Amino acid sequence: MTNDRREERVPVDGSTPQGELVAAHWARLSLTVDGAMQALRSRGIAIEQATADDLHGLDMLHMGGLAATDALAEMAALQTGQHVLDVGAGVGGPARRMAHKHGARLWGVELSKSVCQTAVALTALVRLQDQVQFKQGSALALPFPDGAFDVVVMQHVAMQVAEKERLFGECVRVLNGGGVLALHEIFAGEGGPPFFPLAWATDPAMSSLETFDECSARLARMGLSLGAFRDTSAEGQQYHLANMKAMQQALAHEEGAHGRSVDVTRMRLQTATSMERNLRERRLQVAMAVYRRTRDMNAA
Numbered sequence: 001m002t003n004d005r006r007e008e009r010v011p012v013d014g015s016t017p018q019g020e021l022v023a024a025h026w027a028r029l030s031l032t033v034d035g036a037m038q039a040l041r042s043r044g045i046a047i048e049q050a051t052a053d054d055l056h057g058l059d060m061l062h063m064g065g066l067a068a069t070d071a072l073a074e075m076a077a078l079q080t081g082q083h084v085l086d087v088g089a090g091v092g093g094p095a096r097r098m099a100h101k102h103g104a105r106l107w108g109v110e111l112s113k114s115v116c117q118t119a120v121a122l123t124a125l126v127r128l129q130d131q132v133q134f135k136q137g138s139a140l141a142l143p144f145p146d147g148a149f150d151v152v153v154m155q156h157v158a159m160q161v162a163e164k165e166r167l168f169g170e171c172v173r174v175l176n177g178g179g180v181l182a183l184h185e186i187f188a189g190e191g192g193p194p195f196f197p198l199a200w201a202t203d204p205a206m207s208s209l210e211t212f213d214e215c216s217a218r219l220a221r222m223g224l225s226l227g228a229f230r231d232t233s234a235e236g237q238q239y240h241l242a243n244m245k246a247m248q249q250a251l252a253h254e255e256g257a258h259g260r261s262v263d264v265t266r267m268r269l270q271t272a273t274s275m276e277r278n279l280r281e282r283r284l285q286v287a288m289a290v291y292r293r294t295r296d297m298n299a300a
């Protein structure tokens with residue numbers, strides 16, 4: 001199985017030098033359609049009968065996988081028919097889950113062209129294209145009008161975007177009055193600077209961490225009230241430990257893990273090893289937080 005995609009440079013509104021590095025990183029590491037199909041076949045699942053559930057062991061690019069997306073949707077009290085935007089949607093796993101399990105209508109925005117194409121193709125593969133759509137675009141210039149969504153979800157994206165005011169300003173802008181922002185994000189911890197490589201950054205230029213308190217204070221200034229909070233750092237550490245074991249076992253047989261090639265699995269094992277240490281030493285914090293838009297962003 002190969003995974004030697006190179007990101008085709010397609011400038012989008014809001015693209016930055018950091019964004020280009022980040023998009024290329026995820027284009028190289030993310031699941032491909034071929035990788036997904038091979039993984040399905042190896043489990044004896046006929047491609048034309050595959051469901052969104054069959055992909056979830058492969059298509060969630062965040063700590064905690066499916067269980068974390070479900071927990072976030074529950075914290076946000078996601079409802080049937082709600083209009084939801086997934087910012088930094090990756091290959092679309094969380095968006096498909098929220099449509100399939102909760103009956104929501106999803107848009108996903110994804111910076112990398114090839115990752116976005118994979119999200120579209122996997123969604124068609126499991127016949128959810130009427131409920132879940134994707135646009136290639138930047139979180140710094142969301143291609144939607146003001147107030148378009150009931151819920152905005154963001155999982156593991158903000159830590160690789162330096163322009164935090166603009167990023168969160170965009171998330172709030174597209175929320176309707178009373179809308180909900182559901183975050184599952186990675187923050188700077190109290191234990192000192194993290195060791196590299198990080199899951200999202202092989203180099204410090206690709207990483208822009210802030211503390212949870214800094215993030216929350218900004219959202220309060222933007223008119224959002226914190227409703228629920230959960231620290232998931234310990235679960236994140238266990239997630240990396242389990243992944244390290246699975247990847248070590250696969251590599252011992254010269255195989256890749258989770259629908260990725262051997263080379264990509266080797267890289268992911270390195271990052272999982274430093275991620276586990278960073279979480280154990282509290283150099284990173286992972287948390288879920290749900291906010292409600294209670295006043296206009298520009299109101300005094």
Ligand SMILES: C[S@@+](CC[C@H](N)C(=O)[O-])C[C@H]1O[C@@H](n2cnc3c(N)ncnc32)[C@H](O)[C@@H]1O
Nearest residue numbers: 026060061062088089090110111138139155156
């Ligand atoms: C760790 S992955 C998470 C993907 C997805 N949220 C999930 O949990 O499965 C981060 C994703 O955010 C995307 N991303 C990073 N910066 C972005 C930006 N400025 N605008 C849109 N997407 C971005 C990356 O290309 C990558 O696919």
